[in-house]
Amino acid sequence: MKDTNMQNPKISAKNVQVYYGDNHAIKDVNVEIADKTVTAFIGPSGCGKSTFLRCLNRMNDTIDICRVTGEIKIDNEDIYDAKVDPVQLRAKVGMVFQKPNPFPKSIYDNVAYGPKIHGLARNKAELDEIVEKALRKAALWNEAKDRLNSPGTGLSGGQQQRLCIARAIATAPEVLLMDEPCSALDPIATAQVEELIDELRQSYSVVIVTHSMQQAARVSQKTAFFHLGNLVEYDDTTKIFTNPDDPRTESYISGRIG
Amino acid sequence: MTHKSLLVADARTKKRNAAERRFKAYGLTAIVVAILALIMLLVSVFGTGASSFRQTYATVTVPLPEDKLDKSGVRDIDVMKKVTTIGYTKLLNEGFENVVIASGIPTELSRKDIGGMLSKEAAATIRDHILANSELVGTEATLDLLMNGRIDGYFKGRVTMESAALDSNTSPEELALAQALKDAGIVHTKFNWAFLTNPDASDQRPEAAGLGVAILGSLYMMIVVLVTSLPIAVAASIYLEEFAPKNRWTDLIEVNISNLAAVPSIVYGILGLAIFINFLELNQSSPLVGGLVLSLMTLPRIIIPARAALKSVPPSIRDAALGVGASKMQSVFHHVLPLAAPGILTGVIIGLGQALGETAPLLLIGMVAFVREYPAAYTPDAGLFGEASTALPVQVYNWTQRADPGFVERASGAIITLLIFLLVMNAVAIFLRRKFERRW
Numbered sequence: 001m002k003d004t005n006m007q008n009p010k011i012s013a014k015n016v017q018v019y020y021g022d023n024h025a026i027k028d029v030n031v032e033i034a035d036k037t038v039t040a041f042i043g044p045s046g047c048g049k050s051t052f053l054r055c056l057n058r059m060n061d062t063i064d065i066c067r068v069t070g071e072i073k074i075d076n077e078d079i080y081d082a083k084v085d086p087v088q089l090r091a092k093v094g095m096v097f098q099k100p101n102p103f104p105k106s107i108y109d110n111v112a113y114g115p116k117i118h119g120l121a122r123n124k125a126e127l128d129e130i131v132e133k134a135l136r137k138a139a140l141w142n143e144a145k146d147r148l149n150s151p152g153t154g155l156s157g158g159q160q161q162r163l164c165i166a167r168a169i170a171t172a173p174e175v176l177l178m179d180e181p182c183s184a185l186d187p188i189a190t191a192q193v194e195e196l197i198d199e200l201r202q203s204y205s206v207v208i209v210t211h212s213m214q215q216a217a218r219v220s221q222k223t224a225f226f227h228l229g230n231l232v233e234y235d236d237t238t239k240i241f242t243n244p245d246d247p248r249t250e251s252y253i254s255g256r257i258g
Numbered sequence: 259m260t261h262k263s264l265l266v267a268d269a270r271t272k273k274r275n276a277a278e279r280r281f282k283a284y285g286l287t288a289i290v291v292a293i294l295a296l297i298m299l300l301v302s303v304f305g306t307g308a309s310s311f312r313q314t315y316a317t318v319t320v321p322l323p324e325d326k327l328d329k330s331g332v333r334d335i336d337v338m339k340k341v342t343t344i345g346y347t348k349l350l351n352e353g354f355e356n357v358v359i360a361s362g363i364p365t366e367l368s369r370k371d372i373g374g375m376l377s378k379e380a381a382a383t384i385r386d387h388i389l390a391n392s393e394l395v396g397t398e399a400t401l402d403l404l405m406n407g408r409i410d411g412y413f414k415g416r417v418t419m420e421s422a423a424l425d426s427n428t429s430p431e432e433l434a435l436a437q438a439l440k441d442a443g444i445v446h447t448k449f450n451w452a453f454l455t456n457p458d459a460s461d462q463r464p465e466a467a468g469l470g471v472a473i474l475g476s477l478y479m480m481i482v483v484l485v486t487s488l489p490i491a492v493a494a495s496i497y498l499e500e501f502a503p504k505n506r507w508t509d510l511i512e513v514n515i516s517n518l519a520a521v522p523s524i525v526y527g528i529l530g531l532a533i534f535i536n537f538l539e540l541n542q543s544s545p546l547v548g549g550l551v552l553s554l555m556t557l558p559r560i561i562i563p564a565r566a567a568l569k570s571v572p573p574s575i576r577d578a579a580l581g582v583g584a585s586k587m588q589s590v591f592h593h594v595l596p597l598a599a600p601g602i603l604t605g606v607i608i609g610l611g612q613a614l615g616e617t618a619p620l621l622l623i624g625m626v627a628f629v630r631e632y633p634a635a636y637t638p639d640a641g642l643f644g645e646a647s648t649a650l651p652v653q654v655y656n657w658t659q660r661a662d663p664g665f666v667e668r669a670s671g672a673i674i675t676l677l678i679f680l681l682v683m684n685a686v687a688i689f690l691r692r693k694f695e696r697r698w
């Protein structure tokens with residue numbers, strides 16, 4: 001595997017191992033993720049993409065049997081340090097989950113919740129502005145602006161996922177983790193979300209898990225290929241999709257592993 | 259395999275459909291049996307108990323001579339209190355006889371027998387009335403006074419001429435006179451507020467027995483149960499479900515809670531006797547002790563459904579909250595608890611309902627005591643919860659032990675009151691649940 005040392009990585013993971021009880025789900029992963037870049041994680045189902053993604057904002061802490069070793073640094077700070085409060089970390093590293101999970105509250109409250117608990121708005125007008133901006137970015141504003149007070153769970157699956165994206169970006173994170181954000185979306189919404197991801201790249205570091213090669217190719221600059229818990233290959237997206245080093249990567253992108 | 263025509267059901271399909279029909283029939287039978295049992299219960303309870311909400315009174319004008327009632331002549335209450343109910347009974351007998359004579363109804367009964375048609379409680383009623391209104395002395399007072407239980411029973415169909423002939427407490431002549439007085443409008447039946455406000459009465463006067471103390475006792479106990487067990491149970495279930503590490507200790511606690519919910523309630527009575535009365539030396543028979551004992555009993559019965567309600571909230575909601583940087587506590591209180599609230603509430607109401615109807619542990623802590631007077635605890639200036647009281651189910655138990663058939667009616671009336679209590683509690687629960695329930 002080619003060494004991909006960067007100048008100034010946003011996230012750097014060294015020798016990360018993850019165990020679910022006896023199941024060794026992530027095996028010695030080393031990766032550096034650049035700021036203001038979209039990084040795609042690809043690989044067959046069950047290879048540990050979600051697991052590794054959840055290490056980056058310590059969502060794995062909520063799973064009792066899950067154990068993480070190794071070192072993950074964000075902005076050169078070890079996020080698994082005993083002094084780090086995962087709550088503060090998650091405000092900085094936002095997440096969109098594989099399955100849309102809006103709160104059973106109004107659309108407005110869904111988006112406003114994060115800014116509220118982090119004290120990002122001084123008054124109602126500012127909060128309104130944050131909500132509108134987030135919904136616009138998530139390409140949901142036009143559909144939602146007339147029904148901000150109706151329940152978020154009353155939206156269609158794709159709309160719910162965009163609501164979750166709006167909710168994640170409303171808290172102004174620096175890193176955005178997206179676990180298959182488009183798996184429930186139609187091609188038009190997918191295109192909108194991809195556009196959004198491209199836009200987010202201006203200010204954030206975005207990590208996206210996807211099963212769609214085309215999507216990875218379209219939106220990402222870097223791609224990491226996982227297989228059976230190993231990080232097989234990590235390189236520029238163009239390189240991965242045109243001239244991969246590892247035969248496993250080659251066979252996966254050409255549809256032979258999966 | 260080639261499929262046959264879809265228009266003809268094959269053997270397997272027929273068998274499956276038959277099994278389904280049988281199952282539906284079993285279910286329907288079970289429901290019909292349950293409904294029939296409920297109807298039988300309600301008919302028997304309301305059949306015997308509904309009449310306790312009506313009571314027979316006589317309008318009597320009682321002479322109040324000063325020389326008998328107030329030797330001091332200056333309405334000195336302490337002097338007037340020296341006249342006992344026996345003194346008032348004489349005046350009452352005289353007054354009632356006068357009423358009968360004035361009505362022109364012929365009767366061979368003596369003055370004592372005529373007076374005996376009134377309740378033994380009547381003398382106390384008039385005495386209290388005069389002591390409260392001493393200016394009436396020297397004039398006369400017209401009051402609605404309780405008839406005795408036999409006369410009341412006659413108008414309710416419990417006592418007949420035949421049974422009266424065998425009964426030393428009444429006679430057919432008395433019943434005939436009562437009937438004539440009723441036709442003349444002197445005796446009448448009206449709604450029995452006293453049943454809901456009076457304290458209990460002694461064996462000889464079922465007509466005066468009421469549920470006042472029992473209702474207050476039950477009410478106060480429910481307040482104690484709600485105030486102690488609801489916060490403890492909710493806090494315990496949130497802690498166990500959301501925060502506690504999963505290890506051997508929490509497993510042990512979990513098993514114990516399940517076991518405690520199944521412990522017979524009388525055991526909690528023994529526990530309460532040992533802890534609250536013998537060790538902490540709280541007042542025996544008090545609603546405070548009763549409430550605490552019922553709280554102990556109710557706690558596990560609320561914790562179990564509360565945990566189930568918390569568990570049924572999808573984990574994705576917790577992830578969503580944690581994902582935007584909410585703390586564990588914020589995710590629980592902002593998102594999980596509101597979603598679990600309807601379920602928790604249902605558990606609370608069922609627990610409270612069981613506590614309301616519970617008799618056995620209360621017997622052990624002495625709440626079966628005969629409470630003739632309103633405890634001082636129920637007057638506003640005394641400390642609440644401290645004094646001897648009784649409770650609705652205990653009152654039912656108590657009355658079913660009494661000899662006078664008038665108490666059978668009272669016991670059923672108390673059951674009706676208990677059922678109404680439960681109904682009100684359930685209605686409140688349904689209302690609150692509707693209010694909290696959200697769409698997913």
Ligand SMILES: Nc1ncnc2c1ncn2[C@@H]1O[C@H](COP(=O)(O)OP(=O)(O)OP(=O)(O)O)[C@@H](O)[C@H]1O
Nearest residue numbers: 020023025043044045046047048049050051052063
């Ligand atoms: N909560 C969990 N408890 C136990 N094992 C888990 C848990 N989550 C994931 N695993 C295991 O970890 C391994 C990696 O799972 P992960 O969800 O990370 O795969 P994935 O690459 O995201 O797959 P997919 O593309 O299907 O989402 C799998 O073997 C899975 O069984």
Ligand SMILES: [Mg+2]
Nearest residue numbers: 049050098179
């Ligand atoms: Mg996954």
